Structure formats: structure tokens, C-alpha cells
Amino acid sequence: MSKLDEIRTANQQYQQSFPWRHLDVPPSRNIAIVACMDARLNLYEAFGLKTGEAHLIRNAGGLATEDAIRSLIISYKLLGTREFFVVEHTGCGMLSFQNSDLQDKLTADTGTDASGFDFLPFSDLKASLRTQVDKIHSNPFIPKEIPVHGLIYHVESGNLEHVVSLGVKDQASELAGQIA
Amino acid sequence: MSKLDEIRTANQQYQQSFPWRHLDVPPSRNIAIVACMDARLNLYEAFGLKTGEAHLIRNAGGLATEDAIRSLIISYKLLGTREFFVVEHTGCGMLSFQNSDLQDKLTADTGTDASGFDFLPFSDLKASLRTQVDKIHSNPFIPKEIPVHGLIYHVESGNLEHVVSLGVKDQASELAGQIA
Numbered sequence: 001m002s003k004l005d006e007i008r009t010a011n012q013q014y015q016q017s018f019p020w021r022h023l024d025v026p027p028s029r030n031i032a033i034v035a036c037m038d039a040r041l042n043l044y045e046a047f048g049l050k051t052g053e054a055h056l057i058r059n060a061g062g063l064a065t066e067d068a069i070r071s072l073i074i075s076y077k078l079l080g081t082r083e084f085f086v087v088e089h090t091g092c093g094m095l096s097f098q099n100s101d102l103q104d105k106l107t108a109d110t111g112t113d114a115s116g117f118d119f120l121p122f123s124d125l126k127a128s129l130r131t132q133v134d135k136i137h138s139n140p141f142i143p144k145e146i147p148v149h150g151l152i153y154h155v156e157s158g159n160l161e162h163v164v165s166l167g168v169k170d171q172a173s174e175l176a177g178q179i180a
Numbered sequence: 181m182s183k184l185d186e187i188r189t190a191n192q193q194y195q196q197s198f199p200w201r202h203l204d205v206p207p208s209r210n211i212a213i214v215a216c217m218d219a220r221l222n223l224y225e226a227f228g229l230k231t232g233e234a235h236l237i238r239n240a241g242g243l244a245t246e247d248a249i250r251s252l253i254i255s256y257k258l259l260g261t262r263e264f265f266v267v268e269h270t271g272c273g274m275l276s277f278q279n280s281d282l283q284d285k286l287t288a289d290t291g292t293d294a295s296g297f298d299f300l301p302f303s304d305l306k307a308s309l310r311t312q313v314d315k316i317h318s319n320p321f322i323p324k325e326i327p328v329h330g331l332i333y334h335v336e337s338g339n340l341e342h343v344v345s346l347g348v349k350d351q352a353s354e355l356a357g358q359i360a
Contacts, residue, residue, distance in 0.1 A: 003211060003263050004329055004342065010228025011340045018338035020220060025273060027219035031183060037251055039207035040200060042231040044224065048190020051222040058238045060251035067247035070299055071217055071240040077282065078273055083183050093205060093258055102257065112320040119250055140292040149184055158198035160191045162184065 023052040025079060031055070032075040034132070035087035036062035036094075040155045043087070047160070055081055061094040061128070062087050063120055064135040073141050084136060084146060087160070088129045089153035094121045125152060130164050137166040145169075203232040205259060211235070212255040214312070215267035216242035216274075220335045223267070227340070235261055241274040241308070242267050243300055244315040253321050264316060264326060267340070268309045269333035274301045305332060310344050317346040325349075 001009070032055035033043055043049060043056055057071045064086065075081045099119055106114035122128040133150040136142055150164040181189075212235035213223055223229060223236055237251045244266065255261045279299055286294035302308040313330040316322055330344040 003209065004327075004345070007227050007265075008340065008342065011226060011338070014225055014228065015338045020222075020338065021336060023220045023335070025218075025220070025271065029183065032217070037212070037235040037237045037255070038205075039232050039234055039236075040203045040205070042200075042224070044222070045194055045231065046191060047187050048194065051225065052219050054219055055217040056219075056236075056238050057217045057240075058236050059247050060237075060254045065247045067239050067245045070297070073286070073297075074240045074273065074282075074299060075217070077285065078277060085187075091205065093254065097258060102254075106253070106257065106321050110321055110323075114321060117250070117253075117321070119254060141286050141290055141294060141297070143290075147184075155203070156201060158191070158195045158200065160188065162188065165184070 020051055027052065027054045027079065027081055029053040030080055030082045031085065032057060032072055032081040032083075033085045033087060034058070034062055034064060034068050034072070034136075035085075035153075036060065036089055036092060038089055038092065038155075041087065041089055041153050046087075046153060046158060047085075055079070061092065061120055061122065062089070062132065063128075064132040065120070069136065069139055069142070072136065076143070076146060082146060084148045086129060086132045086136065086148065086150045087153050088125055088132070088150075089155055090125065091155045092125065095123060095125065097121055126163055133164050133166055200231055207232065207234045207259065207261055209233040210260055210262045211265065212237060212252055212261040212263075213265045213267060214238070214242055214244060214248050214252070214316075215265075215333075216240065216269055216272060218269055218272065218335075221267065221269055221333050226267075226333060226338060227265075235259070241272065241300055241302065242269070242312065243308075244312040245300070249316065249319055249322070252316065256323070256326060262326060264328045266309060266312045266316065266328065266330045267333050268305055268312070268330075269335055270305065271335045272305065275303060275305065277301055306343055313344050313346055
């Protein structure tokens with residue numbers, strides 16, 4: 001059976017007892033999460049989320065790219081989210097290569113020059129996470145009062161470690177950001 | 181209790197019986213999915229997926245943006261995925277606004293000129309889906325033999341409708357692509 005057939009079979013079963021007919025369009029918990037695409041990171045499990053509760057934005061690394069920022073603006077402006085989370089994780093593939101390695105490999109394999117392609121690898125997990133949170137919080141189109149939390153997911157334990165929060169008025173949360 | 185506290189409480193429970201300690205880095209079903217960030221679309225449920233099986237790439241619309249292509253290249257080249265899926269869905273927010281509406285609103289609310297920001301809305305769901313599948317299949321850095329399937333998720337029923345496949349050698353699947 002092809003992968004497409006496997007998925008269609010599973011989907012037919014899902015439709016038999018489909019419970020989400022009446023969900024509203026805006027996420028019911030008013031949150032949006034930017035996270036790495038990594039297969040080991042299941043945001044429903046790690047965050048205790050149900051279907052319909054959050055916008056999920058994912059890419060290689062869990063980075064605040066222009067595309068992620070575009071998605072966040074649509075999320076808060078048109079669909080009412082009011083709190084953002086960014087999740088990077090231990091053992092991330094983005095920590096394991098250099099741009100030039102992948103560019104050279106792609107150029108050799110495809111015959112098309114890949115030297116201008118920035119794959120956005122990084123070498124320091126916490127520094128990268130802080131950069132993403134800052135990029136979102138400081139974007140001129142994102143309101144300063146939207147809290148942006150940065151978390152590291154530990155693939156060995158399931159732990160979501162709170163590293164930083166920006167845009168948070170509450171004193172305890174600011175402290176958590178400062179001491180992380 | 182703040183949203184962050186709620187999530188940390190749920191996450192502590194998750195860690196108690198964390199079952200995924202020994203997952204490999206490459207997705208075990210060797211697939212990557214590009215899908216809309218919509219809260220109603222739960223890819224685990226709709227595809228019959230488990231944690232660890234697939235790379236999940238999500239943005240507003242489920243679009244083959246430069247960032248999604250970056251993620252797909254990393255996915256197949258460094259982490260061994262061999263089949264791609266693109267999922268857009270009925271009732272998508274991207275069908276409900278014009279670029280100029282959102283640009284004007286943002287400019288008025290933030291005082292920063294948003295007239296150059298392309299939020300990538302679209303007006304024809306199937307045409308958009310076909311465009312995304314084609315953009316991925318025709319990208320010079322994506323091998324032509326990787327099948328790319330385009331599916332529409334129906335938020336009212338849970339149905340994943342197969343609309344198009346490119347890069348598929350199997351005759352039946354080509355036919356499904358042609359007649360969809």
C-alpha cells in the first residue's frame with residue numbers, strides 16, 4: 001500500500017467518528033505557537049493542547065522567519081490570538097550542519113548553484129531561541145503587549161523549559177525571563 | 181492561572197509518563213507535510229500519524245513559501261524524507277481578505293507603513309493547492325522523483341480530499357491527479 005493509500009485509509013476511519021464539526025475558526029485558547037518541524041515534537045502532547053485551541057506554525061528550527069511573522073500577524077490580527085510561544089529543542093538538526101556543507105552538497109547533486117541559499121542553521125540553542133523571541137516582540141507589526149514566551153523542548157524527557165518571556169507585565173514572569 | 185502556567189502544569193504531567201525517549205531523529209514514516217496553521221486541522225488525527233513519524237511544516241495557508249521549501253530541503257536531504265504532502269482546507273482565513281485590507285489596517289494601527297507586506301491571501305482553494313504542489317515539484321533543489329501530493333482538508337467532515345499528485349510514477353495515482 002502506498003503512503004497516500006495508508007493515509008486515506010486512516011482518514012476514512014477518522015471521518016467515521018469526526019468530533020470537530022462545530023469548531024470556531026479562531027483558536028479557542030487564543031494562542032499561536034512557532035515551533036520546529038521535528039517529528040519528535042508533538043505540540044498537542046507537550047502543551048496539553050486539543051484540536052481547535054491554537055495556531056501551529058512550524059518550520060526547520062522553529063525560527064521567526066518572515067513567513068512565520070506573516071503567519072503570526074494574520075493570527076492575531078484576523079483570528080484573535082493574544083499570546084505567542086516559540087519552541088526550539090535539544091538535538092535539533094539545525095545544530096548539526098553548516099550552510100556551506102548543505103549548499104555544496106545540493107550544488108553537486110542537482111547541478112544548480114545553491115551557494116546563495118541560506119538554510120539558517122545555528123550553533124547555540126538558547127541564543128537562537130532568544131533571538132527568535134526578540135525578533136517577534138520587536139517586529140513593528142506585532143503589538144508590544146502580546147506576551148512572547150521562548151521554550152526549549154527536551155527530546156529526552158518531554159520537558160518544556162521556560163527560557164525567556166518578552167511583553168509580559170506580570171512580575172513573576174518577567175523574573176523568569178531574567179533568571180533563565 | 182496564566183496560559184504559560186497552564187501549559188507548564190500540563191507539561192509536568194506529560195513528563196511523568198513520557199513515552200518517546202528513544203525516537204530516532206529522522207521521521208519514521210519518511211514523510212513531510214506542509215499544512216495550514218489552522219487550529220481545526222490536527223494532522224495526527226487527520227493523517228492517522230503518531231509522534232515521530234513525520235516532519236510538520238505549517239504556516240498561514242499551507243503555502244510553499246521560501247521558508248517551507250527551505251524546510252523541505254533540510255527534511256529530505258539531511259533527514260531522509262521521501263514523500264511530501266501539502267494540505268490546504270475549506271473555510272481558510274486566507275480566502276477571506278485582500279492584501280490591501282490588512283495592509284491598511286496594520287498601517288493605521290501601528291503607524292508603520294505595511295503597504296509592502298504580502299500576506300499571500302488567495303481566492304481559489306484548489307488553484308492555490310495546485311500552485312503549491314507545482315512550486316515544490318518544480319523547485320530545482322527538490323528531486324523530481326519525490327512524490328508531492330496535494331490534499332484539501334474539509335473542516336466540516338474531516339475528509340482529506342486528494343486533488344493532485346506530481347512526481348508519482350504509479351499510473352493510478354497519476355490518473356487521480358488528472359481527474360481531480
